[in-house]
Amino acid sequence: RGLATFSGSGRLHEWATVEPANWSGSKPAKLENLVDGQWRGTREYADVVDPMNGEVFVHMPDTQVDEVADFITSLQKVPKSGLHNPFKKPERYNQYAEVCFQAAAALRDPEVEDFFIQLIQRSMPKSHAQAKGEVVVTRRMLETFAGDGVRFMARGFTVSGDHAGQESRGYRWPYGPVAIVAPFNFPFEIPVLQLMGALFMGNKPVIKSAPQVSIVLEQYIRLLHTCGMPKEDVDLVHGFGSPMQEIITATPVRLTQFTGSSTIAHKLLELTNGKVKVEDAGFDWKIVGPDIGANEVDYVAWVCDQDAYACSGQKCSAQSICFVHSNAVGNGLLDKMKTLAERRNLSDLTIGPVLSWTTEKILAHKDAVLKLPGAKLLWGGVPLKNHTIPECYGAVEPTAVSVPLKEMMASQENFDLVTTELFGPFQVVVEYGDADVDTIIEACERMSHHLTAAVVSHDTDFLHHVVSNTVNGTTYAGIRARTTGAPTNHWFGPAGDPNGAGIGTPEAIRLVWSCHREVISDVLAPSKDWTLPEAT
Secondary structure, X not given: OOHHHHOOHHHHOOOOOOOHHHOOOOOOEEOOEEEOOEEEOOOOEEEEEOOOOOXXXXXXXXXXXXXXXXXXXXXXXXXXXXXXXXXXXXXXXXXXXXXXXXXXXXXXXXXXXXXXXXXXXXXXXXXXXXXXXXXXXXXXXXXXXXXXXXXHHOOOXXXXXXXXXXXXXXXXXXXXXXXXXXXXXXXXXXXXHHHXXXXXXXXXXEEEOOOOOHHHHHHHHHHHHHOOOOHHHOEEOOOOHHHHHHHHHHOOOOEEEEEXXXXXXXXXXXXXXXXXXXXXXXXXXXXXXXXXXXXXXXXXXXXXXXXXXXXXXXXXXXEEEEEEEHHHHHOOHHHHHHHHHHOOOOOOXXXXXXXXXXXXXXXHHHHHHHOOOOOEEEEOOOEOOOOOOOOOOEOEOOXXXXXXXXXXXXXXXXXXXXXXXXXXXXXXXXXXXXXXXXXXXXHHHHOOOOOEEEEEOOOHHHHHHHHXXXXXXXXXXXXXXXXXXXXXXXXXXXXXXXXXXXXXXXXXXXXXXXXXXXXXXXXXXXXXXXXXXXXX
C-alpha cells in the first residue's frame, strides 16, 4: 500500500468515528474502551464539555474500578520478555516499521491531517499553527522510524571475552506489560510518541489520556489498526484516575510512563515503588543576556511571547520566568513583549481556555505575587471578555508580573510563591544587572524541576558560565534560544532526576521503554589439557 492508500474521504471514514465539522452538543461523540483487541462500552458515561461554550460534546466511558478485570487479564498474558525482543519474533520490528510508514502516509493526506488538527483544536483549543505542529512533529517521528528505524532501536553491542568462544552481547530488552498516562495539553503528540516508543521496543501498553482530550487518542489508535497494528497490542482505557491506578497496581505492569502534574507523579512513584518514568512539572526559566542589540530585540521579543503564551501557556516547556538584563529592558524588550501579548485574541485561539486552572485561581495567584514589595503588573491580569468559556476553565489575558530579584530571593516563602508553576498564560519577569548573574544561577539551582531553559546571548563566555552551572534537560543557548519546541530531532525531557523521561528521540525511547540485558556466549569446549583446579 502506498501514499495514495489514504486519499479520499471514503478511506478516512473507514476508521474515524467522529466528524469534527459536525461534532457539537447536538451531535456528541461517544467513545469506547479497547481491551484485548475488542472495542467496548461501560455501564456509565461521563460528560465532557466543549471548552469553548460548555456544551456536552463527548460521552466518555466512565470506567469504574470493578470494570477493569479484563484489562488486568489482558496485561497478565504478557511475559516479561515482551511481545518481541531481539531473539523472539524479531519480524515484529519490521512490522512496526511498516505501521509507521502507513501512519505517516495517512498523516500526509490533507484530509486526515486536517481531521486531527480539528480534533486537537476542539478538545484543547489552540491556534491552527500550534495544532498542526503536533501533527507534523508526530508524522515526522513516524517517518523517521519507517524502513529500518525500529529495528535499529534494538541495536546492541559486543565485547570480546577472556578466552576463545566467549563473548558478551548487550541487548535492549522490553519490560513487557507497561502503562502510559498522557496529559491534556498535547493530546496528539505526547501520547502518540510515547505509545509508539513503547511498541517499538516490544512492550504491550495500556494507555489512558486526560478525559478532556481522550477522543484524539482513540481516533489515532483506530487509524493504527488500519495501518497494520494488531488490535491486541494496545489497550485503551477512558475515565478518571482510580481505574487506571487499579490497573497499574493490580497487574504485573513493569513500568509506567507519566506526563502531567508533579503531585500525581509523586503519588504514582509511591504506589509503584518507583517504577515510573516521569515528565512532570516544568517551571522553566529564560535568561536574556546583556548583549541583545537594538536590531535583535524584535526577534527576541517574539520568541519570548511564543514561549510564554502559545497554547495559552499550557506547555510544560512554557517560559515561566524571564530574567531580563537591564540593557535589554533599555532597548525596549518589555515594551515589545507587551505589544505582542496584546495582539493575541480568542477568535484565532492565540489565547484560549485554560483547562487546569480556573479564572478565579489564576487571578488569585497573580494578586498574591503582586503583594510582594516592588512587584508590578506589566500587562494583562484581567479576565477575557465576550466569551462563552465555561467557569470550570480559566479565561484570562496574557499576563506578566515584574518582581524584584532581591524580593524573590528574600525568603523561601517568597521564592516558592514566585516559582509556582501556573499552567496558563502567566509569567514572571525579573530585571537584573551584571552583578546579579550568580544570584540568578542560584535561583535556577533552587528550583525543584529542571525541564527546559533558554540562555539568550551571543557572548560565549556568558553562555558557558550559565550552561555549566545549571541542569535543565533541554536547554537552548544562543541568540535564538527558546524554552518551547519539542521536535523529534533532539531530546526533550528533564535532567537531574533518575525517574526523568524523555520523548521521541532514539535515546529517549531506549531510556524509557527498554532496559539493558547482557547475554554472555561461552560455547567452545575447554582445551584438551584442562585439569580440575584446586577449590577456591
